[in-house]
Amino acid sequence: xxxxxxxxxxxxxxxxxxxxxxxxxxxxxxxxxxxxxxxxxxxxxxxxxxxxxxxxxxxxxxxxxxxxxxxxxxxxxxxxxxxxxxxxxxxxxxxxxxxxxxxxxxxxxxxxxxxxxxxxxxxxxxxxxxxxxxxxxxxxxxxxxxxxxxxxxxxxxxxxxxxxxxxxxxxxxxxxxxxxxxxxxxxxxxxxxx
Amino acid sequence: xxxxxxxxxxxxxxxxxxxxxxxxxxxxxxxxxxxxxxxxxxxxxxxxxxxxxxxxxxxxxxxxxxxxxxxxxxxxxxxxxxxxxxxxxxxxxxxxxxxxxxxxxxxxxxxxxxxxxxxxxxxxxxxxxxxxxxxxxxxxxxxxxxxxxxxxxxxxxxxxxxxxxxxxxxxxxxxxxxxxxxxxxxxxxxxxxx
Numbered sequence: 001x002x003x004x005x006x007x008x009x010x011x012x013x014x015x016x017x018x019x020x021x022x023x024x025x026x027x028x029x030x031x032x033x034x035x036x037x038x039x040x041x042x043x044x045x046x047x048x049x050x051x052x053x054x055x056x057x058x059x060x061x062x063x064x065x066x067x068x069x070x071x072x073x074x075x076x077x078x079x080x081x082x083x084x085x086x087x088x089x090x091x092x093x094x095x096x097x098x099x100x101x102x103x104x105x106x107x108x109x110x111x112x113x114x115x116x117x118x119x120x121x122x123x124x125x126x127x128x129x130x131x132x133x134x135x136x137x138x139x140x141x142x143x144x145x146x147x148x149x150x151x152x153x154x155x156x157x158x159x160x161x162x163x164x165x166x167x168x169x170x171x172x173x174x175x176x177x178x179x180x181x182x183x184x185x186x187x188x189x190x191x192x193x194x
Numbered sequence: 195x196x197x198x199x200x201x202x203x204x205x206x207x208x209x210x211x212x213x214x215x216x217x218x219x220x221x222x223x224x225x226x227x228x229x230x231x232x233x234x235x236x237x238x239x240x241x242x243x244x245x246x247x248x249x250x251x252x253x254x255x256x257x258x259x260x261x262x263x264x265x266x267x268x269x270x271x272x273x274x275x276x277x278x279x280x281x282x283x284x285x286x287x288x289x290x291x292x293x294x295x296x297x298x299x300x301x302x303x304x305x306x307x308x309x310x311x312x313x314x315x316x317x318x319x320x321x322x323x324x325x326x327x328x329x330x331x332x333x334x335x336x337x338x339x340x341x342x343x344x345x346x347x348x349x350x351x352x353x354x355x356x357x358x359x360x361x362x363x364x365x366x367x368x369x370x371x372x373x374x375x376x377x378x379x380x381x382x383x384x385x386x387x388x
Binding site: 078079080114117118121122125143144146147148150151154158162178179182183184185186187188 | 273312315319337338340341344348356372376377
């Protein structure tokens with residue numbers, strides 16, 4: 001085995017996901033993952049702090065990617081237009097390195113394990129904070145920034161979930177747009193029956 | 195000490211909160227809490243599974259209280275009108291047995307401890323599920339129900355946070371209405387600058 005494993009992280013991710021699906025998250029150990037991937041535990045711990053983090057690799061960059069939505073947007077853009085124009089393309093970038101098949105199987109593992117669900121909720125909470133900070137820096141008041149951040153996280157989460165559930169027959173940016181349009185519909189027609 | 199302690203839960207809550215604030219959540223033990231409250235550990239474990247749950251007593255009923263919003267609402271009410279009319283009064287009911295002072299100090303403890311924040315995120319996730327189920331049962335499609343549930347949780351969380359931060363000089367129902375009106379403003383004026 002060569003010391004330099006350029007695809008080590010991806011091999012560990014796929015091995016871990018296979019084992020989580022085969023025998024459950026709780027029953028899977030780090031040595032089992034490294035054995036399946038044909039790598040050492042030392043390599044594992046160079047990439048991940050524990051087996052839970054394998055499923056959230058790269059997720060820590062999401063808040064930074066969200067923050068980038070703002071630096072690239074003209075200052076005159078109001079929060080909703082910014083989300084409508086930028087959130088979808090931002091999500092495409094976030095998911096660029098993952099196949100829908102990988103994300104669908106990952107979803108299956110997370111749905112079966114409360115500890116993973118809590119980890120995922122924390123991820124979305126960090127994303128909300130990044131979005132809120134971005135709106136505040138653009139001059140929004142505290143309440144508007146909080147509300148707009150929650151809109152962004154909600155549309156991101158709902159859109160990505162629907163995209164993954166569709167097995168990639170739809171498009172993540174299109175699903176996020178649909179979620180935002182649905183929000184406009186729900187909010188904007190307070191007197192319509194539904 | 196009499197065996198029947200009608201106010202045992204409240205005494206344990208206040209003792210725990212005092213100790214968490216004085217010496218931190220991690221350094222506080224169940225025997226310290228019961229000593230401060232003048233009660234036995236056996237009494238403690240009749241009310242709570244662990245010290246974390248002391249801060250979330252009663253929170254498990256919140257999804258049930260959210261579900262009740264729906265059973266009492268006429269079937270013709272669309273999701274947004276339902277939230278505008280019922281979410282605020284529902285929150286008043288949820289917080290009826292807590293003083294703002296208790297809630298403000300509780301907030302302080304949670305903000306200092308990631309494990310408590312994760313527990314709180316789970317609470318809001320359960321609330322979102324209860325709201326989504328309610329909207330689905332009223333005939334909303336899956337996407338509309340998901341979006342409307344997230345609106346409800348967002349307005350509840352933002353409104354309650356602002357109410358608690360105001361030290362009770364505002365009203366929780368009024369703060370939730372403000373959050374919902376702000377949402378309408380953010381969503382409804384996609385071409386306005388801001």
